Amino acid sequence: MESTQITGPIDIPPSHPHPGWVITAAIEGFRSLVWALIPLLFSVRDRGGLAIVATTAAFGLAIVIWRAVQWRFITYSAENDTISLTTGVLGKSHKTVHPDRVHAVDTVEPPIGRLLGISELRISTAGSGETITIPAMSNADADQLRRWIATKHAGTAATGSPATGEVAAPAPQLICRLSFKEVLIAGLTSGRIAPALAISAFGVRVVTEVLPQRTIERIPFDPDQLTPMTIVALAGVAAVVAWGISILGSVITNWNFTLERSGDLLVVTSGLFERQRNAIHVQRVQGLTIVEGILRQPFGYASIDIESAAPRRGSDEDSAQYRLMPFLPLDQAPRLIETALPELRWVTEPVTLTRLPRRALRRYLVPVVRDWIILAGLTSAILWRSSFGQWWFGFALLLVIPPLLVHAWLQYRDAGWASESDNRLVIRNRSIDRRTTYMSGKRVQVRELSQDWLQRRARLATFTLTTPARGYRAAISVRHADRSDGDALLDHLSPR
Amino acid sequence: MSHPDDQPVQPVAAAGSELRTLDPRKITAWRIELGLVAAVILAMLIGGAAVIITVADRDLLLWLGAALLVLILIAASIVWYAPLLEWRFWRYAIRENEVEIRSGIWQQTKALIPMSRVQYVDVRQDLIDRRLGLATVMIATAGGSREIPGIAAADAEPLRNRIAALANIHDDL
Numbered sequence: 001m002e003s004t005q006i007t008g009p010i011d012i013p014p015s016h017p018h019p020g021w022v023i024t025a026a027i028e029g030f031r032s033l034v035w036a037l038i039p040l041l042f043s044v045r046d047r048g049g050l051a052i053v054a055t056t057a058a059f060g061l062a063i064v065i066w067r068a069v070q071w072r073f074i075t076y077s078a079e080n081d082t083i084s085l086t087t088g089v090l091g092k093s094h095k096t097v098h099p100d101r102v103h104a105v106d107t108v109e110p111p112i113g114r115l116l117g118i119s120e121l122r123i124s125t126a127g128s129g130e131t132i133t134i135p136a137m138s139n140a141d142a143d144q145l146r147r148w149i150a151t152k153h154a155g156t157a158a159t160g161s162p163a164t165g166e167v168a169a170p171a172p173q174l175i176c177r178l179s180f181k182e183v184l185i186a187g188l189t190s191g192r193i194a195p196a197l198a199i200s201a202f203g204v205r206v207v208t209e210v211l212p213q214r215t216i217e218r219i220p221f222d223p224d225q226l227t228p229m230t231i232v233a234l235a236g237v238a239a240v241v242a243w244g245i246s247i248l249g250s251v252i253t254n255w256n257f258t259l260e261r262s263g264d265l266l267v268v269t270s271g272l273f274e275r276q277r278n279a280i281h282v283q284r285v286q287g288l289t290i291v292e293g294i295l296r297q298p299f300g301y302a303s304i305d306i307e308s309a310a311p312r313r314g315s316d317e318d319s320a321q322y323r324l325m326p327f328l329p330l331d332q333a334p335r336l337i338e339t340a341l342p343e344l345r346w347v348t349e350p351v352t353l354t355r356l357p358r359r360a361l362r363r364y365l366v367p368v369v370r371d372w373i374i375l376a377g378l379t380s381a382i383l384w385r386s387s388f389g390q391w392w393f394g395f396a397l398l399l400v401i402p403p404l405l406v407h408a409w410l411q412y413r414d415a416g417w418a419s420e421s422d423n424r425l426v427i428r429n430r431s432i433d434r435r436t437t438y439m440s441g442k443r444v445q446v447r448e449l450s451q452d453w454l455q456r457r458a459r460l461a462t463f464t465l466t467t468p469a470r471g472y473r474a475a476i477s478v479r480h481a482d483r484s485d486g487d488a489l490l491d492h493l494s495p496r
Numbered sequence: 497m498s499h500p501d502d503q504p505v506q507p508v509a510a511a512g513s514e515l516r517t518l519d520p521r522k523i524t525a526w527r528i529e530l531g532l533v534a535a536v537i538l539a540m541l542i543g544g545a546a547v548i549i550t551v552a553d554r555d556l557l558l559w560l561g562a563a564l565l566v567l568i569l570i571a572a573s574i575v576w577y578a579p580l581l582e583w584r585f586w587r588y589a590i591r592e593n594e595v596e597i598r599s600g601i602w603q604q605t606k607a608l609i610p611m612s613r614v615q616y617v618d619v620r621q622d623l624i625d626r627r628l629g630l631a632t633v634m635i636a637t638a639g640g641s642r643e644i645p646g647i648a649a650a651d652a653e654p655l656r657n658r659i660a661a662l663a664n665i666h667d668d669l
Contacts, residue, residue, distance in 0.1 A: 444639075449606045450600065494610070
């Protein structure tokens, strides 16, 4: 545990990153090169293999030399109330930031970095949203810089400005630590199958490239006998493999997850190979979302995201989403929020949500039935004209309608919102997961109400509220609300 | 530099709070844009058809020809009428505390942008706009931006300035 005693700011003179950076950065550069070379390697497997190996080695050496040169040109310092970072061999880049503008100090320990005892320090700044990344520091140096920033902050706090960042804090209070069992359940129920599917598809490609032709031929697989049944079976196998990969991914990222509160800071640490430490200032937490994943909700589990923004004038431009808790039983959420974020205690108070009118249910259910019947009809028509399988196989697609109807009904049932007089806004909706967002109505940027012809006939409308977020457009939307309820919400959120 | 709050907000012209239509020249601009897209898609389809023709028999050729003709007719009517409808549904209003934008043919949308959330306002002109003497005013917030296209080029700058004044944005020079 790092010392919480502050002995006064010790300036850091211009220094180079830890020399270990040359190794980690070279490996990183080489890794991207290898990805590019893999297809090339396999396409010329039989001829010119040696040439490829030699070229790869030459590239590898060149990368190491280049990184060493780059390393010479990276300097950072923390003195005279300024953190500065200079990089660039040919084109120089010089970044400076006043500690008062520091928004968050995050630490990333890549796997190789952990072996060498070095970590990357990301200093996010307010307003511009720029991040100063000091690529490699020994853990002691990183601690020193963090303490330097903290002490400078403490100084500004004492002179009356709002404290922004790591303040000379009391001993951190451990709020939550995930056990291996919880991490495993989190993985089992994460449901993040799509990226895992992509990885396994890539894996299959690599395997077919690597395996000798003879071995592949021995696999009893005949494309001519590919029936819809085998396709379904193969898809099932792929889904199981992808599920396994997504469990593994979740276990790796959430390994040894801890949430601590240290003064005004929320500190989240996790990761098996690459350890991340994010420190979020509670004054910057702008909103909170409770996510009940589709596989988690039946078991009463959820996760919590928070949106953090920069202080003062930059408050709208610069915000980021953090996962506060990757996994917890839903009934423990209020207690966790009260301990970790008493500032947002209102989230735990009960609210009555405005619900969708009964006639909106039709608009959720009808498109599912209509679209899938059309799709099944078209597929059957194509199968009928071609020799691929029986024509009625297309109607197998109709089997997905019942689960999709249940999903649409859940979307209808879950949607709701509450906009209270003191600017507290609660919106619940579902795409796949059920998300309940709590935020200040002042955060809403653009309010939008839209109606298509069918909605107009049923006096329904879809409203969309855009909130600031970095890197992507965050919009919260509720479909098929009563038109006048939607108008009332838009009106209520109008700045006065 | 003076603080933004110190500056008085310019009074809003009474006419500014009503919903306004876009400049009708925008219909032509949209027709040109849509026409170009349709031409590219049709060229690709015809290219594809040309490949099929080399292996096709006479019956298939007739079908292909008829299908292409129908496609061209549909495309032409979309290119002609869609911009007209789009223009009919487009409305905007600049009010003292917010900008309202209404648009959409099938799905009609009303967007409200509070002046206090406007971060910057920009005037843009693409090639077609410039030829027709039009401009687009873009209003940016932290949660994305909205555009008012089809403003007469001469009016765009004053409109930009008015929104900027209402939103309390000043050119930091």
